[in-house]
Amino acid sequence: MKKFGKRVQRISMIVLIVAFTLIVNVLASKIVSKYNLKFDMTLSHLYSISDETKELIGSLDKEVKIYVICQSRDAITEFAEMFDRYDVCSDLLTVEYINPDTDLLFIDKYEELGIEISLNSIIVECGDNRRVLALSDMYQFSTDGALTVFNGQSMVTSAVMNVVDDKADTVAVLMGHGEDVPLVLQSQLISYGYDVAGIVLNKEVPDEVGCMLILGPQSDFSGTEIAYLDSYLKKGGSVLYFKDADMKDLNNLDAVLEEWGIRFEHKAVMDSSYNIKSNQMYVVANFIEHDINKYFKSHNYYVVTPVINSINQDFSNASGSKVSVILASSDYAYARAINNESDDRSLAKQAADEDGPFVLAVASERDFTQEDDTTSTGKIFAMGTHRFYSDELLESSSTGNSAYMKEVISWATGNNDTAYSIVGKQVGAESLSVTSRQIKIFSIVLIGIIPVLLICSGAMVILKRRYL
Numbered sequence: 086m087k088k089f090g091k092r093v094q095r096i097s098m099i100v101l102i103v104a105f106t107l108i109v110n111v112l113a114s115k116i117v118s119k120y121n122l123k124f125d126m127t128l129s130h131l132y133s134i135s136d137e138t139k140e141l142i143g144s145l146d147k148e149v150k151i152y153v154i155c156q157s158r159d160a161i162t163e164f165a166e167m168f169d170r171y172d173v174c175s176d177l178l179t180v181e182y183i184n185p186d187t188d189l190l191f192i193d194k195y196e197e198l199g200i201e202i203s204l205n206s207i208i209v210e211c212g213d214n215r216r217v218l219a220l221s222d223m224y225q226f227s228t229d230g231a232l233t234v235f236n237g238q239s240m241v242t243s244a245v246m247n248v249v250d251d252k253a254d255t256v257a258v259l260m261g262h263g264e265d266v267p268l269v270l271q272s273q274l275i276s277y278g279y280d281v282a283g284i285v286l287n288k289e290v291p292d293e294v295g296c297m298l299i300l301g302p303q304s305d306f307s308g309t310e311i312a313y314l315d316s317y318l319k320k321g322g323s324v325l326y327f328k329d330a331d332m333k334d335l336n337n338l339d340a341v342l343e344e345w346g347i348r349f350e351h352k353a354v355m356d357s358s359y360n361i362k363s364n365q366m367y368v369v370a371n372f373i374e375h376d377i378n379k380y381f382k383s384h385n386y387y388v389v390t391p392v393i394n395s396i397n398q399d400f401s402n403a404s405g406s407k408v409s410v411i412l413a414s415s416d417y418a419y420a421r422a423i424n425n426e427s428d429d430r431s432l433a434k435q436a437a438d439e440d441g442p443f444v445l446a447v448a449s450e451r452d453f454t455q456e457d458d459t460t461s462t463g464k465i466f467a468m469g470t471h472r473f474y475s476d477e478l479l480e481s482s483s484t485g486n487s488a489y490m491k492e493v494i495s496w497a498t499g500n501n502d503t504a505y506s507i508v509g510k511q512v513g514a515e516s517l518s519v520t521s522r523q524i525k526i527f528s529i530v531l532i533g534i535i536p537v538l539l540i541c542s543g544a545m546v547i548l549k550r551r552y553l
Contacts, residue, residue, distance in 0.1 A: 134170045138242045142174035147249050151180045151241070152191075152208040158182045161205060163223075167237050178245070209241065211248040218244060222272070236272075243278035254295030254498045257284040261310075263303030269476040270490065277491055286310040290317040295498035297322065299338075301329040301471030306337045314341065319453045321461025323497035327471045330394045330423065345449040346402035347467045350395045352420040354443050355432055359415045361484075365432040367391045370412040370445050377411055377448065377466075377496045386485025388412070389478055394469025395420050395443040404451060411466070412446035445469070448496070466493055 151168065159165050168180045183191050185204060195202050202208075205220040223237045256279045258266065274281050284290065286306070290297065290313060297317065306314065318324065326342070333351055342348070355365035368390050372378040390412065400408035418441030419434045446468040452460050472478075478486040 134167065134174075134238050138171075138238055139174050141242060141246060142171060142178055145175045145177045145245075145249060147177065147211050149178045149245055149249060150208075150210045151178065151245075152210070153180065153182045154185055154202055154204060154206045154208070155182060156184055156186060156204070161220075163235055163237055164205075164207075167241070171241070207241065207244075209244040209248055211245075214248040216244040216248055222275075239277070240275075243275075247278045255280045255282055255291075255293045256494060256498075257282050257290070257294045257297045259284055259286065259297055259299045259302075261285045262306070263301075265300040265471055265474075267300065267474055267476065267479075269479045270474045273479060273487060273490070274494070277494070279494070286313045289313060290320075290322060292320075294322065296494055297324050299324060299326045300474070301327055301332075302335065302338070303329065303332065305335045308337065311337050311341060318451075318463035318465070320455070321453065321463055323464040323466075323499075325466045325493060325497055326468070327473060328394060328467070328469050329471045330392050330469055333423075342465070342467060344402060344404050345406045345451065345465050346400040346404075346408040347447055347449055347465065348397040348399070349467075349469050350397050350420075351423050352395045352439065352443075353423050354390075354393050354395050354414055354418055354420050354441070354445065355434075355438075356414055356418040356441070357434065358417040361389055364391075366393075368393060368414055368418065368445070371415060371442075373410045373413055375409055375411050375448065377492050380488065380492050381485065384485070384488070386488055388485045388489045389473075390445050390468070390470055391472040391475070391478075392470055393445055393473075394423075396445070396447055396467065396469060398444055400447070400449075406449045406451040408447055408449045410444050410446075411448050412444075412468070414441045414443045414445055416442050418443055462499075464497055466497060 151171070153164055153168065155161060155164070171178060172180050185192055185202065192202050195208070200208075200215075200217060202217075203219065207218040209216045209218065218240050222240050224235060256274050258264070258271070258281065260266075260283045271281050279295075282294075284294070284297065286309075294317075314324070326338075328349060330353060339349070353366065354368055356368045357365050359369040360367045361369065369387050370390050372381050395414075398410075402408070419438040420441065420443055421435065421438050446466070449465045449467070451463050453463060454460055473486060474490060478484055479490070480487075
């Protein structure tokens with residue numbers, strides 16, 4: 086009987102342990118599911134969402150519904166993992182997966198509204214406001230077709246905030262003078278929550294245009310175009326001008342800039358210490374105290390200004406425009422006239438080169454009184470390179486050019502709530518861009534200091550043992 090009793094005790098203990106283990110597992114599973122207590126072990130935290138997104142979604146005061154059009158919840162891993170994290174940020178946000186093969190009534194409802202639904206698209210809806218995001222909006226690819234960046238968080242967060250706010254500034258890209266039409270920049274502007282439109286200066290600029298981009302024009306503006314540009318600025322419009330460093334004779338446009346205290350010097354700035362790619366013309370800029378640069382005080386980014394003209398430091402003007410330096414070179418920089426005819430074509434510093442520092446970007450502001458006696462502020466941001474927003478630099482997660490474009494446009498539109506500084510997540514590994522000065526420091530430490538310390542420590546050990 087004693088043996089039987091002990092066996093019952095052992096069996097009971099085993100049953101209790103198994104039951105306890107099952108209960109703990111079920112509770113743990115429910116807690117993990119409810120609060121999304123998953124660890125993202127990917128190199129770029131591909132599945133995580135930023136603190137900014139958590140704060141924005143957590144502050145929602147309206148109900149938002151997100152419909153993911155896919156054949157199963159786990160059809161796209163990035164979507165499922167990302168939306169699990171969105172789901173726990175707010176009770177007002179719900180995520181629902183819609184199978185287009187079986188839920189035909191849902192698809193028909195949106196098609197009747199004139200909304201085309203495609204597989205793996207995402208619908209973000211708040212009341213009657215909605216945005217539809219295509220699968221192609223979520224990813225960026227390199228020129229060889231390889232997947233490089235997942236933009237899902239940026240696109241979805243911007244869509245959520247815009248359907249809630251029911252507003253979006255229009256960023257107009259000026260056309261008609263051989264300007265750049267950078268697709269990556271346009272895609273990122275849309276991800277920041279802006280409407281992007283092309284514009285030609287053949288009539289008054291529409292009031293909804295919060296900011297106009299002039300991207301490396303190759304020909305001058307006509308008198309009529311200058312009049313429309315001037316009228317837009319006097320209504321409180323904002324212009325972001327990125328000059329092609331090789332373009333010199335844009336007399337009409339240069340006259341407008343000079344009226345606002347901005348004069349390009351037609352000198353190429355180089356820096357042997359603060360550059361990337363070991364190329365003196367890929368200059369790393371210093372941030373000067375200004376509202377545009379506030380974001381970068383708490384975010385460890387640097388921006389690259391490749392093949393850039395310097396801006397004259399004499400900002401005097403008769404119009405009363407206030408000009409502020411935004412970006413400047415280091416003291417190690419030097420500048421050379423672009424039409425320099427020296428036989429030495431190297432980028433190394435020459436005796437005739439001018440010593441730095443140099444002004445790389447400025448902002449000019451002027452107040453205007455409108456017909457209704459209100460005051461509006463016209464703004465011009467100017468930089469002497471059109472390569473700042475190249476696809477390579479905007480897609481790089483090791484430079485801050487993409488985030489900087491966002492900050493400049495937020496300043497220009499005067500609406501810091503429209504755009505969100507949420508960068509895409511790198512898919513796979515990316516080579517890290519470091520400055521030439523950092524490379525020198527690493528080389529000295531790794532090749533010089535550390536080996537010397539090891540040799541010295543070894544010598545001390547040998548000497549101690551010899552004289553013990």
